[in-house]
Amino acid sequence: DQQVKQNSPSLSVQEGRISILNCDYTNSMFDYFLWYKKYPAEGPTFLISISSIKDKNEDGRFTVFLNKSAKHLSLHIVPSQPGDSAVYFCAFNSGGYQKVTFGTGTKLQVIP
Amino acid sequence: DTGVSQNPRHKITKRGQNVTFRCDPISEHNRLYWYRQTLGQGPEFLTYFQNEAQLEKSRLLSDRFSAERPKGSFSTLEIQRTEQGDSAMYLCASSSSGQGYEAFFGQGTRLTVV
Numbered sequence: 001d002q003q004v005k006q007n008s009p010s011l012s013v014q015e016g017r018i019s020i021l022n023c024d025y026t027n028s029m030f031d032y033f034l035w036y037k038k039y040p041a042e043g044p045t046f047l048i049s050i051s052s053i054k055d056k057n058e059d060g061r062f063t064v065f066l067n068k069s070a071k072h073l074s075l076h077i078v079p080s081q082p083g084d085s086a087v088y089f090c091a092f093n094s095g096g097y098q099k100v101t102f103g104t105g106t107k108l109q110v111i112p
Numbered sequence: 113d114t115g116v117s118q119n120p121r122h123k124i125t126k127r128g129q130n131v132t133f134r135c136d137p138i139s140e141h142n143r144l145y146w147y148r149q150t151l152g153q154g155p156e157f158l159t160y161f162q163n164e165a166q167l168e169k170s171r172l173l174s175d176r177f178s179a180e181r182p183k184g185s186f187s188t189l190e191i192q193r194t195e196q197g198d199s200a201m202y203l204c205a206s207s208s209s210g211q212g213y214e215a216f217f218g219q220g221t222r223l224t225v226v
Contacts, residue, residue: 004154032213043116043203043217044155089154093213098143098168100213102154 003027004092006103015112019077023090023103026071030092033066034100035075038087047088048075080110116218118204124224125194132190133221137206144187145215146179147203148172155203161187194225 005024013019021035031052036044050057050064050073057064063076073090090103117136125131137144142163147155158177160168163184173179176194181187191198201222205215 034213036217041219043205043219045217046214049214091154091213098145098160098162098213099157099170100145100215101157102147104152104154 003030004090004101004103006090006106008106009104010107010109012109012111013080015082015110016079019075019080019084019108019110021075021077021088021090021106021108023073023075024071025073025092027092027094027101028071029094030101032093033064033073034091034093035062035064036089036091036102037084038089038105044089077108080108082110082112084108085110116204116206116216118202118218118221120221121219122222122224124226127196127225128193130190130192131194131223132188133202133204133223135187135189135204135206135218137186137204138216139185141206141208141216142184143207143209143215144181145205145207146187146189147205147217149201149203149220150199158189191223194223196225199223199225 034049035047037047038044048062065074087105087107089105091100119134144161146158149155159179161181176192179189201220203220205217207215
C-alpha cells in the first residue's frame, strides 16, 4: 500500500524562482514529517522537518508547509539555486516507532 | 568523525551466495537504521537498533536477512542465499536520541545479484 505519494517525478525551475515540491499521504497516524535531499552517489541528507502540531516551519531558503486536513505536505525553496538540483524525498513517521516511510522522490533541476 | 561509513560500496554476487555489509555509524549515535532502495523508489525501512538492541523489524526483512549490532557500535547486515530481487542499494543511517527522526545516511552499498 502506497501511504506516501510524490506525484511529480521531476520538476524544472529557473534559478532565482520558487521551487514547490509536493507530497500527499494517506496515513492519519503520521505525526512527524521530514524532507530529505539526495545527490547522485550519495546517501540522503536531512533537510527540514515539521511536527503535526505545526503548519509551517522555516529554515533559511527552505519552508515546509503541512495541511493536515488535506494530508498534504509541501516544500518551498526560495530562491532556487543550481546547487539545489537533487532528488527530494518526503518522509513520515508514526509516533512511538522509529520507522520512517519515504515517498518515491521528485527530481528537481534548477536551470542557471 | 567523517559521518556514516558503509563497506563495501559495491558488491556483485552470484545468486545463492551469502553477502555481508558493514555500517559504522557516527560514533556518538546510539540509533542505527538499515534501509533498502530500489530504482525509482524511496528508501524502505528494514530494521532499527537502539544501542545493541534490535527494536523494530520490517516485514521486508525475510528469514534470509539478519542484522546485528553486537556492541552497540558498528552493525552488519547479512543476506543468505541471495536472489536477483535482492539487488538494491542498502543504506545505513544513524542518529542520536535527541534528534527526533532526523538521521544521517551513509553512501550505501550497491548489491547486484547475477
